[in-house]
Amino acid sequence: MTLQIAPDTALRDRLAKREEAHKYSYGHAVVLAGGPGKGGAARLAARAALRVGAGLVTVLAPQAAMAEHAAQLTAVMLSPLADGYALRGMLQGDRRINAILLGPGLGLQRAREMVPAALACAAQAGDDAPGRALVLDADALSAFAEEPQTLFQALRGRAAVLTPHLGEFARLFPDLAAQLRDGALTRVEATRHAADRCGATVLLKGAETAIAAPDGQTALHRAVGDMAAPWLATAGSGDVLAGIVTGLVARGLSPFEAAGTGAWLHAAAARSFGPGLIAEDLPEQIPQVLRDIGV
Template sequence: MRGIEAAAMASGRVTGLELMERAGRGVVEAILAHWPELGAGHGKAIVLCGPGNNGGDGYVIARLLRARGWEVALHALAPAATADAATMAQEWGGPAAGFEALEWEALRGAAVVVDAVFGTGLTRQVAPGVWGALAMAQEAGARLVAVDILSGLDADSGAVRAEGGYLDHPAALTVTFQAAKLGHHLGAGGSLTGPLVVVDIGLDRELAALDGAVEAAEVSAERLKKVEGHKYSHGHALVLAGGVGRGGAARLAARAALRVGAGLVTLGCEAGAVAENAGRLDAVMLREVAGAEALAAVLQDARISALVAGPGLGLGAREAGLVAAALGGAHRPAVVLDADALTLVAQDATLFALLHDRCVLTPHEGEFARLFPDLAPRLGRGKVEVLRGAAKRAGCVVLLKGADTVIAAADGRCVVHAALRERAAPWLATAGSGDVLAGIICGLVARGWSGFAAAEAAAFLHVEAAREFGPGLIAEDLPEMLPAVFRRLGV
């Protein structure tokens, strides 16, 4: 967004002062829309301004609220340090006390406290005297409104950049401009941003022209629809299972692949586990797969279009051989690797070297650390760039699971799926939910989707299924919620 704003101003299409005026007006309108009761009278507001352009937005907000008849107190951390902010400070024209003059009684009487101290340009740790003022506002019961992003959150990573602690509670409202920032969805920023409103400040042309932007994950309802054809027209997915007593995770993945629309799904297991799996499966077919040689023979069938390995698979020599056969065979299908398969790949450089552009890796952070031990320590400082680096190294799609799921492709494409705020699905923190996600990805890939598109859509569908069921969810419920999700999406 900093680049977009600079490009718009350099073109002469808009000035910095015009953007600041639009931003401030957008914040005021967002406040009144979010709390309609505040529009009925003349409230009290405290506006906290920093020295930069975020503070300039704050001066505009203070002036506009005053023009509406509000009683406004403005506190400046330091004098305006940019030309545009200085101009807006002059147009405010009112007094500007320091932060040290903040009093509990005034905070308790304020309808809103506006945080316009540090925005997306934060480059250092925020002192306790700054974030402490925001904490005071929350403790006093005022509605804390963040302009662009809470001061003390890194707009690129969502990490807290504050000395000695930070806020315990999210903002009552965050108002950002033109597009959400990564820091609103990643890391601590995902939980501390609170309700998020994006205000259009007239930079849609520059935003549309931006190359390489990270976007929000989405799904095409039209593409999810099945077209005419027979079962093989919609793909055949193969799920590799573990030994006796360890088939549950693979069965979850298999059922998810079938529910998401794969034409056929086969579960491959050792001979001793066939009866156990047969007692739990009907529409999913079974096939004995003793080891790598048997799998290679199975994969001679070109109609098998996707394979998932890892859920409940095990970590022995047989399992390592299966992963090698899946990745390195002459007739290799697309491959989704999860759980134990990821651990096996992390343990064996020869397996890692077999990864190819039709693979999708679905690690959680612990598995990611085993796969990419040098990259994992940097996740907290920039998850998107780390995932892009991991995907490039592996030569395939990497999906890092979490409430802030990040999906990257080897060519640099990246999407973020944030199960936060109105789309939060805490019930997904249950055993087996990741196996279902792997199965959904595999089912979509079997239907002909690219690994990247399948991972993107699967992250969305996974959360929608959890939200469809609600509290009390267990992993077995997730595939059964997909039909309801499809109906709601118009599939």
């Protein structure tokens, strides 16, 4: 069965914060960044994760990019990260880190090193609230275009969300993308086959965003007609969506639930702002959207 995503009372209750809670009650998300001059995407994602309610968010960047990030980050924390070995050590040493975003502005070479290191420390899939979940976007997907099975084998059994646009989807699942273009598969069917193949939740971005989990659950978010959000056709909006999903898994939502909720919040934030939207505006609209639904 395919569910059409909409906010409900149970979701509003989960997005609210308890008066007796503290920051670690809502998780610690980390966003890996690329080299100097490439950090904007990671900062957009990190701010979105913080705005959606993650307790702490840290950008992990190469030493050479630290000054660039330090000049622009305040509530989002910053820490140097040299390589995959250092990432493993950090994740093994701090179990409070429970959500990891890799991809926005990461760079293909850095992605090929960091993704396997992060997956080695990810939680097993299947729990309603995974201990540590990964979100893979942008370069973390394209880096494995030549050998997608390498990524799929590492993903299987892990708590993870992939957030491709159609081009990235075609790099990892060329046969499914061809069948989607030819009309042999619907968007939901293609996404469901992709999730089964890679063993992770897949969110295929678009005006009709399809979401599927490896266990066969599917959902569809239709930002069309009266619910259209055409202003999302702007650079960086996908990085913000990846950050929203990361913040939600940090808060304890399952990968499938975080993907669906994130798609809805992303479009709602764009509609709330309207014409003239740029990616920096999206995280700042999240508080208003949450107020509107009674969180």
